[in-house]
Amino acid sequence: MHDAARRARVAASDLALATRQVKDAALHAIADALVRRAPEVLAANAEDVRRGRESGLAESMIDRLSLTEARIAAIAEAQRTVAGLPDPVGEVLRGGILPNGLETRQVRVPMGVVGMVYEGRPNVTVDAAGLTLKAGNAVLLRGSSSAESSNTALVAVLRDAVAEAGLPADSVQLLPCHDRASVRHLITARGLVDLVIPRGGAGLINAVVQGATVPTVETGVGNCHVYVDSAADLDMAVRIVLNSKARRPSVCNAAENLLVHKDIAERFVPEVARELSAAGVTLHADSRFAALAGTATVPAQDEDWDTEYLSLDIAAKVVDSLADAVSHIAEHGSGHTEAIVTADVRAAREFTARVDAAAVMVNAATSFTDGGEFGMGAEIGISTQKLHARGPMALPELTSTKWVVWGDGHVRPSS
Amino acid sequence: MHDAARRARVAASDLALATRQVKDAALHAIADALVRRAPEVLAANAEDVRRGRESGLAESMIDRLSLTEARIAAIAEAQRTVAGLPDPVGEVLRGGILPNGLETRQVRVPMGVVGMVYEGRPNVTVDAAGLTLKAGNAVLLRGSSSAESSNTALVAVLRDAVAEAGLPADSVQLLPCHDRASVRHLITARGLVDLVIPRGGAGLINAVVQGATVPTVETGVGNCHVYVDSAADLDMAVRIVLNSKARRPSVCNAAENLLVHKDIAERFVPEVARELSAAGVTLHADSRFAALAGTATVPAQDEDWDTEYLSLDIAAKVVDSLADAVSHIAEHGSGHTEAIVTADVRAAREFTARVDAAAVMVNAATSFTDGGEFGMGAEIGISTQKLHARGPMALPELTSTKWVVWGDGHVRPSS
Incomplete structure (x- = not known):
């Protein structure tokens, strides 16, 4: 050598x-x-x-x-x-x-x-x-x-x-x-x-x-989250979650976690759970998410929040606030890519300011974190x-x- | 902790x-x-x-x-x-x-x-x-x-x-x-x-x-060199060597080595040796430098070329060419600051291109590598x-x- x-x-x-x-x-x-x-x-x-x-x-x-x-x-x-x-x-x-x-x-x-x-x-x-x-x-x-x-x-x-x-x-x-x-x-x-x-x-x-x-x-370890805010366009949120998780589950920019604000959980959780299940994704859900899912889920264990599945699995959770989502991400994220879906400017600004990661997305899938997509023409890896x-x-x-x-x-x- | x-x-x-x-x-x-x-x-x-x-x-x-x-x-x-x-x-x-x-x-x-x-x-x-x-x-x-x-x-x-x-x-x-x-x-x-x-x-x-x-x-380890080229203004070279070595010998941007091109060694070495000695600097010289110095020197040992003295000492040597100076610096430098004194544009360009260090000076003392001097307003250290x-x-x-x-x-x- x-x-x-x-x-x-x-x-x-x-x-x-x-x-x-x-x-x-x-x-x-x-x-x-x-x-x-x-x-x-x-x-x-x-x-x-x-x-x-x-x-x-x-x-x-x-x-x-x-x-x-x-x-x-x-x-x-x-x-x-x-x-x-x-x-x-x-x-x-x-x-x-x-x-x-x-x-x-x-x-x-x-x-x-x-x-x-x-x-x-x-x-x-x-x-x-x-x-x-x-x-x-x-x-x-x-x-x-x-x-x-x-x-x-x-x-x-x-x-x-x-x-x-x-x-x-x-x-x-x-x-x-x-x-x-x-x-x-x-x-x-x-x-x-x-x-x-x-x-x-x-x-x-x-x-x-x-x-x-x-x-x-x-490079490369991505325990990425999508946070669906109370002010999210729910159809958009479903598309972003699906794309972030299921487009290519084996890559580091795939979402491994879904955080849903409690105020829209009742409407959003059944919808996203149905679509994820239809795409073959296993939901590792906390009890509040599971109760609303209306489809089969697996109970989330502590280690699920820290797991980069790289497969058709996602950990899913209902959170009480944007602040809770930010804390959860600070504790469990790997600093790769974190996304918020929201129509509220203040929520978007708060999330992008508070979340400490290589890339923070507003109303866009985590899958965009990529040298080619960012217009760099190539990439040798994604630094975390x-x-x-x-x-x-x-x-x-x-x-x-x-x-x-x-x-x-x-x-x-x-x- | x-x-x-x-x-x-x-x-x-x-x-x-x-x-x-x-x-x-x-x-x-x-x-x-x-x-x-x-x-x-x-x-x-x-x-x-x-x-x-x-x-x-x-x-x-x-x-x-x-x-x-x-x-x-x-x-x-x-x-x-x-x-x-x-x-x-x-x-x-x-x-x-x-x-x-x-x-x-x-x-x-x-x-x-x-x-x-x-x-x-x-x-x-x-x-x-x-x-x-x-x-x-x-x-x-x-x-x-x-x-x-x-x-x-x-x-x-x-x-x-x-x-x-x-x-x-x-x-x-x-x-x-x-x-x-x-x-x-x-x-x-x-x-x-x-x-x-x-x-x-x-x-x-x-x-x-x-x-x-x-x-x-x-940060901070500086085994810095001044190379005096065959095309150097010798008065300027003396001033730059003196300032690089003796202004504040205890700091990392002080010169610890002097490399002199053989073509001007006969004229330059006695002059710089006299000035350095007058400033209280001990010269650790190779045999060619010592033979020309006309003042007391100490024989340079192998380890002198790798020593950051941080004191009124300098290792001094006659080199055959700019290429030899560059090789010597590549082998012994710590990647902090390296200087050339020359009036020849081609030599200056060659030296700045080939020498791999945080700062490369042309016709300026090594002592300028400093956040304050560079207009940064402050510094927390000098990365090597x-x-x-x-x-x-x-x-x-x-x-x-x-x-x-x-x-x-x-x-x-x-x-």
């Missing part, structure tokens, strides 16, 4: 000076090579799928693991999208001329060497490599063993394409995925690695954050921490800054 | 909604109270000084520890300066209307609960409290035991003043300073504490960063890491962000 990190550092110092032209050429070369070499990637992927089936992987996981020609084409296309995004490097964020004549500029610079620890789908390998490269960084990828063959084949394609475009092949490196040691070395390589992004389940993220001495950005980046992370979030100061022999007077 | 952190969280949720008016009133109340209650602060400080003398603290440390009426007035005045700075909270950083009509805004919000672990001077207690308060955060202060009485007296004044202005007294809390346990609890209180800033020597910073599971920002904030940290660096999204019943189509 330390050898890989040292090679990455060397690569990073070249990448930091690469022009947008060269980096975009590398991204197009990656896209072309992925399409051209799809057969070898698909062959490697078939091995992972076969091994997954043999080891009894759930069919939903097999689906997440599987590549097809169409999926590879989409992954390649995403690289062209990243090539089309503005280069964050060199952007001047602040600056001016100080009273003494010194000229200051705070400019965006690459982060350096970025480590990525992730599970699941092989497309993350390519997405992460493309974004870190465009932001001028070298990347160390540590994927899951279930996708080992696919990741190996993909990284071979990536490295060849990057080298073909005149950038160091070591801009992209895959770390061994079988031992925990490679993760441990990665997250403790202070001075060699500038940032580690864990992307996956809560277990993976906790292990990385607890063990890391390298700075990390936590407050340091450095919060919410969808794309190119600017993969950079740091540097103050550049020009003078003419300036010395500082004694104070 | 966990009780204190929980009280801080409650205070932080009030502070987050406090208007600038109220926060500035609290800062003015702090300034007034510091002046009014100076006698009790000075009495407490006298105890620390007495204990320091008894335990044989060096006179320079006694000076750093000592408060006077004039110093308290200056500390109070700094609070009024912070009150005059713009409120970072609520600033809209990005935003727009998405193609589907959703309105997005990324706004600055307070970080929440900030922990500060620091050594030395009692003014840090007040400065840190004022800045974190203005940025809408609650602060947990863990100072050094050498300043215990002073810090206790100061925090009593701060809490009273904050409460008098209508904000929670628990916005400012002092943690026990005698056991290591309070630091350990602080830096592992994930979910309760949002950010810990260690400020002090390398030992303190390493201990915090290695043990922390809470996000941290490293790349995540979140790099260089002098002031109010915006003590905030996070939140996406606020307003819709009209928006749901996301299936993809």
Whole structure:
């Protein structure tokens, strides 16, 4: 690992000076090579799928693991999208001329060497490599063993394409995925690695954050709530709850909790319970919600309020006030996305001011928290921490800054 | 500690909604109270000084520890300066209307609960409290035991003043300073504490960063270099080296290393060596530098290149090229401040592009890296890491962000 990190550092110092032209050429070369070499990637992927089936992987996981020609084409296309995004490097964020004549500029610079620890789908390998490269960084990828063959084949394609475009092949490196040691070395390589992004389940993220001495950005755990206020348009609320929960239950921006104001509970609860049940959602309801549901519910346990189901389940509860909803979210939310449905300006302002999360939605589904939806063109993950980046992370979030100061022999007077 | 952190969280949720008016009133109340209650602060400080003398603290440390009426007035005045700075909270950083009509805004919000672990001077207690308060955060202060009485007296004044202005007294809390346990609890209180800033020597910073599971920002270790290029104005170079080294040798932006291009070494080295020696600086020189110095030098050891002296010492070396200077800095620098003296535009551009540090100076002393000098009005430390904030940290660096999204019943189509 330390050898890989040292090679990455060397690569990073070249990448930091690469022009947008060269980096975009590398991204197009990656896209072309992925399409051209799809057969070898698909062959490697078939091995992972076969091994997954043999080891009894759930069919939903097999689906997440599987590549097809169409999926590879989409992954390649995403690289062209990243090539089309503005280069964050060199952007001047602040600056001016100080009273003494010194000229200051705070400019965006690459982060350096970025480590990525992730599970699941092989497309993350390519997405992460493309974004870190465009932001001028070298990347160390540590994927899951279930996708080992696919990741190996993909990284071979990536490295060849990057080298073909005149950038160091070591801009992209895959770390061994079988031992925990490679993760441990990665997250403790202070001075060699500038940032580690864990992307996956809560277990993976906790292990990385607890063990890391390298700075990390936590991503992806979403215990999201929809709060239906007393002043909500109830039809709108049903649509938003359904979309937030059932559009793609396995992703982090899916709602896991429904909070309903008591004043509209009698009318709203039966309606939303019927629609959720019809969509196949299991309701884990508190007693007040259950009493009004008019459809089968499961009694909510204490742990339900803290559970990110990632499935067709939702915890549901009647609350006495907006303040109660805010307190409940403060206690149980993961700081990802929280939504209010209301027609009342004051309630909306209160909720957006008081709720402490990466994204707060008014009259919109939680499912919109996404780099693509937010117009960032891509995302490497959704940060749920407050340091450095919060919410969808794309190119600017993969950079740091540097103050550049020009003078003419300036010395500082004694104070 | 966990009780204190929980009280801080409650205070932080009030502070987050406090208007600038109220926060500035609290800062003015702090300034007034510091002046009014100076006698009790000075009495407490006298105890620390007495204990320091008894335990044989060096006179320079006694000076750093000592408060006077004039110093308290200056500390109070700094609070009024912070009150005059713009409120970072609520600033809209990005935003727009998405193609589907959703309105997005990324706004600055307070970080929440900030922990500060620091050594030395009692003014840090007040400065840190004022800045974190203005940025809408609650602060947990863990100072050094050498300043215990002073810090206790100061925090009593701060809490009273904050409460008098209508904000929670628990916005400012002092943690026990005698056991290591309070630091350990602080830096592992994930979910309760949002950010810990260690400020002090390398030992303190390493201990915090290695043990922390809470996000941290490293501050303050500065192994800074001045590189005198072949195209330098040599008189200017002497002034910049002298100012960078000797203006205040004990601060992190002081230069600890001098790199001289071989082409001007013969003329420059004797000149700068004479001036440095005259200023009482000990030169730890490599053999090429020593041979030209014409004044007494000490042979540089390997560890000299990695030492932050914080004293009237400098490591000095002749290098063959700008590229060698850049490599040396990459290997030994701490990412704080690096300076080049040159009249050559190409050399200046090359150096500023290649050197990876919080601040890179062209024809200016390293001593300018400072929040006050950079026009930030204050600073809570100088970050030497790349995540979140790099260089002098002031109010915006003590905030996070939140996406606020307003819709009209928006749901996301299936993809």
